[in-house]
Amino acid sequence: MFLRPLAFWNINRKLIPLKIIKLSATASTNDHLLELTRKEYPQEAILVYTTKQTNGRGQLGAQWYGEAGKSLAMSLFWPFESMSADMLPALGWSLSLAVKEVLEEQLSSGVLLKWPNDIMADGRKLGGMLVESQLRGKHLRSVVVGLGLNINNTHFPKDLRAVSLKQLSGKEHDLEAICLVLAEKMCAAMESLTAQSGQRLLERYQEAQYGQGQWRTFETPSGQRFEAIIAGITPKGLLILRDRKNVYTNYDLKEIRYCF
Numbered sequence: 708m709f710l711r712p713l714a715f716w717n718i719n720r721k722l723i724p725l726k727i728i729k730l731s732a733t734a735s736t737n738d739h740l741l742e743l744t745r746k747e748y749p750q751e752a753i754l755v756y757t758t759k760q761t762n763g764r765g766q767l768g769a770q771w772y773g774e775a776g777k778s779l780a781m782s783l784f785w786p787f788e789s790m791s792a793d794m795l796p797a798l799g800w801s802l803s804l805a806v807k808e809v810l811e812e813q814l815s816s817g818v819l820l821k822w823p824n825d826i827m828a829d830g831r832k833l834g835g836m837l838v839e840s841q842l843r844g845k846h847l848r849s850v851v852v853g854l855g856l857n858i859n860n861t862h863f864p865k866d867l868r869a870v871s872l873k874q875l876s877g878k879e880h881d882l883e884a885i886c887l888v889l890a891e892k893m894c895a896a897m898e899s900l901t902a903q904s905g906q907r908l909l910e911r912y913q914e915a916q917y918g919q920g921q922w923r924t925f926e927t928p929s930g931q932r933f934e935a936i937i938a939g940i941t942p943k944g945l946l947i948l949r950d951r952k953n954v955y956t957n958y959d960l961k962e963i964r965y966c967f
Contacts, residue, residue, distance in 0.1 A: 709764055724735075724751045725890065725894060726751050726753045726754070726755045727751070727756075727887075727890070728753065729755075729756065730755060730757040731759065732757070732759035732761065733780075734760070735762050735780075736757060736760060736763050736780045736781060739782070740755045740782045740783075741839065742850050744784050744849070748849075749784070750786055752783065752785050752894060752897075753784040754781060754788070754890045755781065755784075756779065756781035756782070756886050757781075758775065758776050758777070758779060759773075759883055760778070760780035774857075774862070777857075777861075778855065778856065778858060778859075779855070779856045779858050781853070781854050781889065781890070782854070782898045783851070783852045783854075784895075784904065785849060785850050785852070785894075785897050787848060787849060790847040791845065791846060792847050793845075794902065795847065796848065796944030797900065797904065797908050798847075798900055799838050800909060800912035801896040801897075801899075801908050802836065802852055802893055803824060803826070804896070804912060805889075805892040805896040806854065806893070807820060809885070809888055809892050810826065810828070810833065810856075810872070813872055813876060813884065814828065814875050816828060818828075818833065818915075820917060821916070821917040822916065822937075823944065824837065824941065825857070828875055829875060830868055831870035832857075832869045834855055835854075836852065836854050836855075837852070837853040838851075838852050838853075839851045854889065856870035857869055857872065857878055858871060858873065859871060859880060861873065861874065872885075905942065918937055919937055920937075921936065922936055923937070923965065923966075925948065925965060927962065928961070928962065934950065935948035935949055935950045936948065936949050945957040945959055946958045
């Protein structure tokens with residue numbers, strides 16, 4: 708299904724055309740888009756979105772909870788002509804900051820980013836992002852960026868520390884309008900990404916970190932828990948923690964998790 712003319716949303720000024728597909732329901736927008744682009748490699752950007760995702764995926768195989776008709780699930784396919792795979796962390800920072808900007812326009816309170824790809828507000832999870840890349844040697848061939856957001860939800864499972872835009876703002880939000888604004892901002896973030904922009908993006912991403920300067924509990928894959936302060940993030944996207952013994956350690960995505 709194709710929506711309003713792209714010119715209406717100012718998306719057509721981007722260098723890469725954007726095709727928009729709305730699904731009434733799907734298991735996973737990322738999986739749908741990956742399958743769509745697997746057989747033929749499109750030269751255009753493609754946005755797939757739905758308000759009913761039944762089997763959304765998060766980081767490390769985690770399942771994303773979404774309430775039909777009240778949550779937004781969207782995925783953006785973006786092809787690259789020439790982009791070093793080393794830019795993948797910066798790409799994630801740029802997209803997270805773009806999403807943060809859009810959501811803050813809907814709220815009177817601030818939005819924070821929790822490493823590696825969570826969107827936080829009021830100490831609870833507002834959304835999450837999943838970036839899946841396709842490589843050509845040492846270069847990015849394309850990425851599929853999945854984004855799940857709690858928009859008009861009012862109830863969550865008891866074990867989830869989550870929140871919605873409606874709960875924070877006290878009003879209903881237009882899911883489709885938010886989706887298209889997000890798409891425009893995310894496309895702009897992709898277009899403006901350069902090797903020179905990486906350091907500034909890292910600085911902004913670190914400034915927006917949830918729990919910055921606070922003692923937090925973390926857990927290793929073996930179940931060992933410890934308290935640490937976020938000391939920063941490396942240019943390669945590793946999380947730097949300082950523990951109670953004043954020891955600094957870098958952690959990859961699979962090596963550590965936050966404990967709420």
